[in-house]
Amino acid sequence: EADIVTIGESMVLMQTMSDGSLAYAPLFTRSIAGAESNVAIGLSRLGFKTRWISRLGADPFGDAIMSTLAGEGVDVSLTTRDNAYPTAIYFKEFKGYGDPNVYYYRKGSAMSRLTPRDVEASWLDNAKHLHVTGITPALGDETGNAIRLVMGQARERGMTISFDPNLRRKLWSEEQARETLLSMIPLCDIFMPGLEEAEFLVGERSESEYGAFFLGMGAKAVILKLGERGSIGFAGDRAIQAEPYPVSRIVDTVGAGDAFAAGFLSGFLEYGELEQGDGLRKSLERANFMGSLATQYKGDWEGLPKRDELLRLLSGGRE
Numbered sequence: 001e002a003d004i005v006t007i008g009e010s011m012v013l014m015q016t017m018s019d020g021s022l023a024y025a026p027l028f029t030r031s032i033a034g035a036e037s038n039v040a041i042g043l044s045r046l047g048f049k050t051r052w053i054s055r056l057g058a059d060p061f062g063d064a065i066m067s068t069l070a071g072e073g074v075d076v077s078l079t080t081r082d083n084a085y086p087t088a089i090y091f092k093e094f095k096g097y098g099d100p101n102v103y104y105y106r107k108g109s110a111m112s113r114l115t116p117r118d119v120e121a122s123w124l125d126n127a128k129h130l131h132v133t134g135i136t137p138a139l140g141d142e143t144g145n146a147i148r149l150v151m152g153q154a155r156e157r158g159m160t161i162s163f164d165p166n167l168r169r170k171l172w173s174e175e176q177a178r179e180t181l182l183s184m185i186p187l188c189d190i191f192m193p194g195l196e197e198a199e200f201l202v203g204e205r206s207e208s209e210y211g212a213f214f215l216g217m218g219a220k221a222v223i224l225k226l227g228e229r230g231s232i233g234f235a236g237d238r239a240i241q242a243e244p245y246p247v248s249r250i251v252d253t254v255g256a257g258d259a260f261a262a263g264f265l266s267g268f269l270e271y272g273e274l275e276q277g278d279g280l281r282k283s284l285e286r287a288n289f290m291g292s293l294a295t296q297y298k299g300d301w302e303g304l305p306k307r308d309e310l311l312r313l314l315s316g317g318r319e
């Protein structure tokens with residue numbers, strides 16, 4: 001049984017211990033990360049049953065990812081190991097200002113070899129919701145086809161589907177990214193782009209025009225991330241803006257979008273209805289809060305709260 005299933009590549013993450021160029025960094029800390037498993041960890045900490053599906057190399061780095069996620073309570077039992085292709089790695093370079101730089105070593109990884117023939121019906125058994133991102137189709141045409149197939153299967157089963165475009169320009173060409181990401185919007189219920197991603201996809205427009213455009217493509221809700229200005233949710237004919245949570249110092253922005261997604265989906269899974277009632281506003285507030293919290297810690301997911309912590313912090317620190 002799973003409240004949410006997510007599919008994607010996770011990697012071993014090496015983070016420099018000092019600011020400055022990777023070329024001169026002598027020391028690293030090792031963690032693991034991946035957009036989809038970050039969301040799974042976030043939701044697992046909030047008390048939801050999460051299932052993460054992937055392919056990893058049959059190597060010690062694959063073991064590290066499996067045991068970290070299992071330790072976080074994520075169901076990894078359907079993730080497979082590949083003897084022929086390795087687990088991917090990526091490096092984060094902190095400059096001391098702005099977003100960290102990211103360097104991927106993931107071409108030819110086990111997950112990048114996923115094809116529609118590998119998709120198993122059991123992946124979605126007894127599950128309510130599917131969360132996917134635009135990173136998986138950026139790994140290759142076949143991985144994209146596999147994700148599209150699973151989205152179709154989820155829809156046939158009556159599951160709800162969220163899609164975060166997670167545009168990663170280093171992984172594919174602009175044309176390919178735009179065409180593929182746009183083609184996935186009609187397959188999802190909840191589309192969660194950032195403002196820059198919306199602009200990349202359909203050109204410069206107002207926030208409400210983005211909402212109307214993506215709803216017109218078939219999404220049932222559009223959740224637009226505005227960064228330090230919070231977020232706006234569009235569902236049916238409503239548009240609700242949620243204020244940001246002020247942060248004193250930003251340490252690491254990588255993973256903030258995944259924390260946002262976990263916060264939003266936790267509200268959605270709890271309240272269900274977005275077109276009426278309080279669910280949309282409460283989900284956006286949680287999303288903003290989780291996103292800002294994630295920027296306060298080095299690492300993609302290490303700073304995410306447990307359920308009681310979230311409720312205490314959201315209610316202003318009172319028990």
Ligand code: KDG
Binds near residue numbers: 033034254
């Ligand atoms: O959202 C955070 C991700 O960017 C990070 O964990 C690495 O999955 C990753 C990717 O492909 O960029």
